[in-house]
Amino acid sequence: MRRVTPRRRQILDTAADLFAARGFHGVSVGDIGAAVGISGPALYKHFAGKEDILGQCLLHASERLLEGARALTEHGGDGDEVRHDRAGRAGHGGGTDAPAGHAGAPEDDVLEALIAFHTDFALSQPSLIVIQEREWGSLGEQARVRVRERQLAYIDVWTRALRPHRPELSPAQARAAVQAAFGLLNSTPHSARISRAAMRDLLTRMARAALTLSLIHI
Amino acid sequence: MRRVTPRRRQILDTAADLFAARGFHGVSVGDIGAAVGISGPALYKHFAGKEDILGQCLLHASERLLEGARALTEHGGDGDEVRHDRAGRAGHGGGTDAPAGHAGAPEDDVLEALIAFHTDFALSQPSLIVIQEREWGSLGEQARVRVRERQLAYIDVWTRALRPHRPELSPAQARAAVQAAFGLLNSTPHSARISRAAMRDLLTRMARAALTLSLIHI
DNA sequence: CCTCGCGGTTAATACTCTTTAACCATGCGG
DNA sequence: CCGCATGGTTAAAGAGTATTAACCGCGAGG
Numbered sequence: 001m002r003r004v005t006p007r008r009r010q011i012l013d014t015a016a017d018l019f020a021a022r023g024f025h026g027v028s029v030g031d032i033g034a035a036v037g038i039s040g041p042a043l044y045k046h047f048a049g050k051e052d053i054l055g056q057c058l059l060h061a062s063e064r065l066l067e068g069a070r071a072l073t074e075h076g077g078d079g080d081e082v083r084h085d086r087a088g089r090a091g092h093g094g095g096t097d098a099p100a101g102h103a104g105a106p107e108d109d110v111l112e113a114l115i116a117f118h119t120d121f122a123l124s125q126p127s128l129i130v131i132q133e134r135e136w137g138s139l140g141e142q143a144r145v146r147v148r149e150r151q152l153a154y155i156d157v158w159t160r161a162l163r164p165h166r167p168e169l170s171p172a173q174a175r176a177a178v179q180a181a182f183g184l185l186n187s188t189p190h191s192a193r194i195s196r197a198a199m200r201d202l203l204t205r206m207a208r209a210a211l212t213l214s215l216i217h218i
Numbered sequence: 219m220r221r222v223t224p225r226r227r228q229i230l231d232t233a234a235d236l237f238a239a240r241g242f243h244g245v246s247v248g249d250i251g252a253a254v255g256i257s258g259p260a261l262y263k264h265f266a267g268k269e270d271i272l273g274q275c276l277l278h279a280s281e282r283l284l285e286g287a288r289a290l291t292e293h294g295g296d297g298d299e300v301r302h303d304r305a306g307r308a309g310h311g312g313g314t315d316a317p318a319g320h321a322g323a324p325e326d327d328v329l330e331a332l333i334a335f336h337t338d339f340a341l342s343q344p345s346l347i348v349i350q351e352r353e354w355g356s357l358g359e360q361a362r363v364r365v366r367e368r369q370l371a372y373i374d375v376w377t378r379a380l381r382p383h384r385p386e387l388s389p390a391q392a393r394a395a396v397q398a399a400f401g402l403l404n405s406t407p408h409s410a411r412i413s414r415a416a417m418r419d420l421l422t423r424m425a426r427a428a429l430t431l432s433l434i435h436i
Numbered sequence: 437c438c439t440c441g442c443g444g445t446t447a448a449t450a451c452t453c454t455t456t457a458a459c460c461a462t463g464c465g466g
Numbered sequence: 467c468c469g470c471a472t473g474g475t476t477a478a479a480g481a482g483t484a485t486t487a488a489c490c491g492c493g494a495g496g
Contacts, residue, residue, distance in 0.1 A: 007473085022355065025243035028453060038474070041455075045473050050454070133408070134352060138244065173420060176409045180424050183405030184398045190351070191397045194390045202391060202432075206398050210428035214420075225443085247484065256444065259485070263443055268484065 008046050011036055016057045020127035020189070024054055024138040055143035058136055061128040062150035065121060069157040072113045110161040115207050118185050119200055126189040133186060155179065165212050177214075181207050226264050229254055234275045238345035238407070242272055242356040273361035276354055279346040280368035283339060287375040290331045328379040333425050336403050337418055344407040351404060373397065383430045395432075399425050 014035045018027040029050050030040045047053045122129045136147050158178040159171065169177060185203055192199070232253045236245045247268050248258045265271045340347045354365050376396040377389065387395060402425055406417060 023241045023243055023352075025241055026356065029455085030453085039476090041457095041476085042474055044455070134241075137240065170412075172412045173416060176412050176417060176420055177424065179409045180402045180405045180421060183408070184402040184428060187398045187401030190401070191394045194388075194394050198391060199394060202394055203398060205432040206395065206428040209432040210402060210424040213431045214423040214427040246482080248482095257446090259446085259487095260444055262485070 005046075007036075011043065011046060012053065012057055012060070015053050016127040016131060019054060019057070019135055020130035024050075024131075024135045051138070051140055051143075054131070054135060055139055055147075057128065058132060058139065058147045059143070059150075061125070061132045062147050062154070065118075065132075066150045066154045066157070068117050068121070069114060069154055072117060073110050073157055073161065109164070111158075111165060111211065112208070114158055114161055115181075115185075115204050115211075118182070119203050119207070122185050122188050122203075123196055123200055126192075129186050130189050133182075162211060166215070168215070177211060181211050184210060223264075225254075229261065229264060230271065230275055230278070233271050234345040234349060237272060237275070237353055238348035242268075242349075242353045269356070269358055269361075272349070272353060273357055273365075275346065276350060276357065276365045277361070277368075279343070279350045280365050280372070283336075283350075284368045284372045284375070286335050286339070287332060287372055290335060291328050291375060291379065327382070329376075329383060329429065330426070332376055332379055333399075333403075333422050333429075336400070337421050337425070340403050340406050340421075341414055341418055344410075347404050348407050351400075380429060384433070386433070395429060399429050402428060 011032065015027070015032045018031060018035060029043055032050075032053070033040045033043055043050075043053070047056070132147075132151070136144060136151070139147065155175060155178055158181075159174045162169075162174050162178060166174060166177070184207055188199060188203065194202070229250065233245070233250045236249060236253060247261055250268075250271070251257045251259075251261055261268075261271070265274070350365075350369070354362060354369070357365065373393060373396055376399075377392045380387075380392050380396060384392065384395070403421055406421065410417070412420070
């Protein structure tokens with residue numbers, strides 16, 4: 001019941017899609033089984049139960065987000081000040097359109113890298129994004145706290161990256177701003193009528209503006 | 219089965235909270251009944267069924283949003299150009315902190331009013347916001363299309379209001395930008411660690427920046 | 437007075453769901 | 467060839483669900 005066989009991976013992927021589309025309680029184990037070509041109780045050869053499937057989805061998603069974010073901040077420093085060295089683009093494919101900086105502000109700090117990273121993740125794994133933000137309450141106690149820990153740590157990485165840009169914000173305000181930016185970036189499952197590249201460009205620009213320029217009055 | 223008695227209103231409100239918290243399929247009619255002090259099948263004296271309750275919640279929410287938005291645009295004009303006359307603040311209480319404009323841009327156009335209106339709605343009715351964006355798929359055919367019509371019309375009002383600010387965006391891009399802004403404004407149920415006034419201010423500023431300033435490169 | 441509709445009750449029906457049990461094919465190490 | 471783990475099957479159990487049925491107290495209008 002431990003290793004990750006291709007079948008298990010397939011089950012997790014299709015289950016994530018179903019959970020995202022109809023909600024955890026709106027999907028039966030029969031539905032999941034049928035979606036992968038087997039039927040109902042065969043899933044119990046791979047997972048302990050329905051809740052375990054959701055748990056593995058969420059553990060995997062939150063872990064990938066957190067580790068990706070931490071990889072962007074750990075260039076040797078603690079990430080509490082704006083860094084000017086090149087931030088790696090995170091292995092999620094695509095994304096040749098790096099923002100052409102021109103103002104005095106640093107163009108390649110951690111926040112910029114986080115925006116690009118999260119946008120790529122949301123565009124490539126919309127189902128994981130959806131269930132991560134709305135289904136973590138359907139988990140049992142132990143799995144929920146583990147997922148929640150990673151989610152809070154992920155928010156914390158973002159909040160620290162935002163601080164140098166917006167020193168006037170209190171920690172609580174910065175957290176709220178980060179979560180609002182998540183709402184913006186995670187809106188991609190609800191739209192998807194323009195090309196992926198255009199969506200990526202639009203979302204990164206909007207998130208950048210919302211996070212760094214929102215002190216300007218119109 | 220038609221008129222809106224206080225009991226019916228109470229049922230709809232508490233059901234909306236439950237649906238927002240645990241999802242439509244995660245709430246039983248017994249749960250809803252218990253939450254209002256009656257038990258289970260008594261709900262059928264007021265509504266045709268569980269799905270009908272969700273339908274009335276969503277119809278009500280989408281109607282209030284659409285009518286509120288339309289009231290802001292209908293000052294006699296069609297709202298396709300930026301208007302400089304005073305836009306009414308929408309009767310949702312609060313909100314004395316009008317943005318102090320200083321740049322050349324118009325400070326009180328329809329978009330600004332829509333941002334304020336939607337922010338107020340999201341802050342005062344978070345449950346309706348949540349179920350409106352994630353539970354409309356649990357509706358039957360006829361109710362779903364009626365709710366969806368209103369939602370699309372609401373998006374359309376926003377998109378038209380955004381056009382004069384961002385003429386370079388294609389209609390599809392403008393729609394995506396509007397939905398991203400909704401994601402940002404609707405993030406309020408996930409945070410709520412700062413005061414309502416501070417949240418209102420933060421969200422309106424971020425949405426304003428995301429929608430109107432996102433063409434600026436950092 | 438008395439009927440009658442309104443809003444409630446509990447019991448019962450007819451599912452559907454998760455999970456377990458019992459069984460079976462197949463490929464592989466010895 | 468044997469044994470057996472792997473991954474699948476169907477049947478069944480047991481809990482939970484929405485919905486309906488049958489019944490009841492009660493306040494108001496004739």
